[in-house]
Amino acid sequence: MSDPQTPSLMHQRRRAAWLFLLPMLTVLAGVAGWPLFRTVFFSFTDATLATLDGFQGVGLDNYLWLLRDPVWWRAVWNTLLFTVVSVGIETTLGLGIALILNAHLPGRGLLRAAVLIPWAIPTVVSAQMWGWMFHDLYGVVNAILMGLGLIAEPRAWTADPDLALPVVIAVDVWKSTPFMALLILAALQMLPRDLYEAARVDGVHPVKVFFRITLPLIRPALMVAVLFRTLDALRVFDLMYVLTGNSRSTMSMSVYARQYLIDFQDVGYGSAAATLLVLVLAVATVLAVTLGRVRVDAGR
């Protein structure tokens, strides 16, 4: 039917498509695929930063050490707690702000602009800003709370092992809630307006409208947003590192892995930790996609 010398239009298009994809795929393979492969590879060796080309295989040793290290388990716990609590709060607050932004009420523009500010500020900068506000001696938080009589003496917010993680979570909530709110707002704005008008005409209570109509309709989009935030929170690094350094009370899996990789130069062991983090993320994604039935798709 189609003659072999002149490839059909479809073939030509497909060939062009692969040609167009080639540079992107090559770069991705180079900067993501290969390094990931090397990380997994290193995790079975005793490589150090100084001896990246002279190392020996050690089998599963790194993993066995890792599983016996209480600091690692602390990091896992910190990361999971941080993720669950901060994403939970961010989703709830984000939903609230999105609902306010979606209502046609005065002050909406101001609110949207204000809410974009935390999002625009680099994580490092927000960590420093909050670090200064939470400063034990000169921090404005202590000053305000003492002025209000809520605390009797200044607290060492970021140094106190009981307070440090809550502080980190608070800063993350401040920084990431806007992102949630914007994603949820986009979902809300795609809902048909006449649905609400119908409900209003029928005199349904707004709270009921929210739980019976709004929430089920935005659920798919909400789940995607929650998944994205969760994956983001699981790999958190900047916040902890800047606010509390390598402190154990807040250390996340990323901080732990980097500490071994770079500070202790133990590439083998650090790579094992990083590999486990990838596994945790993969499990979270699989759980979300199967249990939460999250559907991610580019458009359509």
Next chain:
Amino acid sequence: MGLKRMIGRVAFALLVLGIVAWAVFPFAWAIVTSLKAGSALFTVEAWPSQPSLANYTAIFKEQPFGRNILNSLLAASSVVALSLGLAVLAAYALGRVRFRGRGLLLFVVLGVSMFPQVAVLSGLFELVRWLGLYNRIGSLVLSYLIFTLPFTVWVLTTFMRELPKELEEAAMVDGAGPFVIVTRVFLPLMGPALAATGLLAFIAAWNEFLFALTFTLTDDARTVPVAIALMSGASQYELPWGQIMAASVVVTVPLIGLVLLFQRRIVSGLTAGAVKG
């Protein structure tokens, strides 16, 4: 207007004001702090009694902050330019040509953007060293591609998909091949999409910390976030908070300006594709 409605309105206004204050206060406090020089720093007051720009001059004199800004600008703009260039072609292929494996590729691209960055740290370190890029901006451009490239591909693919099919067919009848269609028909129509995507990718690169921290060593090679995180004063134990806040304000003001200017675009770029359940 009934009393109940009135109270409701006031409560609502207070709520909105509260949220605005919560969002804005830390940055406002950073500005206030940055204007406090010397020991004024250690008194909590809403506005410095003697506002001073000393911290601002200090970051450019005592610290190589100008250089840091330049590094960040260079790294972020090169990686954005590179990503957009690669992504436009890829997005055409992914968005407009049907071929086997397209769904899988999209999934891989999305997966890479979700990568934990430490997972590639050792491999990238090796690569950076091998390429002789350690402590150079090139190492950052290389590593930032990990998140800017999948992001731009993903977003541009969704934009590309929305362009009318008949436009492409008209161009085909006019004798345009895929490359001409992308460069001369679609690209001119994607200005807004490119701007939004580019801006978001720029912000992500500008804010990046882990790679910049790991692949640079000297003060001169640092980017803005690393400089701000590691800024140290005369004594090792006393952090120069005034300077840190001044530096924070300097890098954040243009960012906030851009974001407010492009509000709508950014929201559409953020939500493109990612959240169409």
Next chain:
Amino acid sequence: MAGVTLRGVRKSFGRIEVIHGVDLDVADGEFVAFVGPSGCGKSTLLRLIAGLEEPSGGDLSIGGQRVNDRPPAARGIAMVFQSYALYPHMTAYDNMAFGLTLSRTDKRTIAERVRAAARLLQIEDLLDRKPRDLSGGQRQRVAIGRAIVREPQVFLFDEPLSNLDAGLRVQMRLEIAKLKADLRATMIYVTHDQVEAMTLADRIVVLNAGRVEQAGTPLELYHRPRNRFVAGFIGSPAMNFLDVVSEGRADGSVRVWLPGGVPLDVAVGGAAPPAGAPLTLGVRPEHVGLADGGAGLVATILAVERLGGETHCHAALEDGQRLLVRLDGDRPVAAGERLRLNLRGETAHLFGPDGRRL
């Protein structure tokens, strides 16, 4: 200039076949319209000719050359799309010149051709405008101009007027008729508007569910529809269909009994159906007359629609079958009245149980 030939052309999307083997010859310089209900495959057939879709089977030639494997630009065709598909970022001039620029035609020739096309379409003043600054009618002219500039052997139009409002549509229809006379090129024109098809086309191809039901001149289709589908599709208002029973053959015609026991002799071409066979009688509303005397078909008027120039009476026969009658505009009739109708064998059609015209 060139003709277009289709031989057994098929097209499947996935496992679903939407074009089931079409044979068609479009002569050089002929204006052919594709009509048919929505989704019947008109656009698909046109896009197959354009090369925007690949046939799943069969052969396609333009000007005697097999073009199955040629890309659209190498087929000597130009296409005008329903949505105009103008390049939004280019001026009208650049839109029209784009194809020639790509084929590296020299600037002078391009300018000459664009200006000539613009003159023909009376859009010389609009050449510097971008599409968004043009009205719908103007955009369509630019789109047609873009096709003319390519100097194609075959023009392909896909419902070019359906995005325009009624008044503009009539005007553009006349202009396309003029263009057809001026250019003398082969044109294939897809439309769902049978008035467009009847007025513009030398020949109409009626499509249904991916098959050609009939191809012929407008009057052929009107007077001698090959089957019930074509009979019902061509003509407005649509043909009436009545269930009748055949009595058998008499002198090249068939006598059927109408409700109320009125006989009618209808001329038929082929073999006559056996007596007692159920048939369908087709009569156009404009061919139903009023009987003078007491004879004729009795009908009760259900509703009257007055269009000014003509009057449409929806009527029910004695056995309840419906019939539309077209009368003069001023005829004094009202719902509830009884009419006596007169059908003539020469203007009636008989269709067998398989829908084919006898």
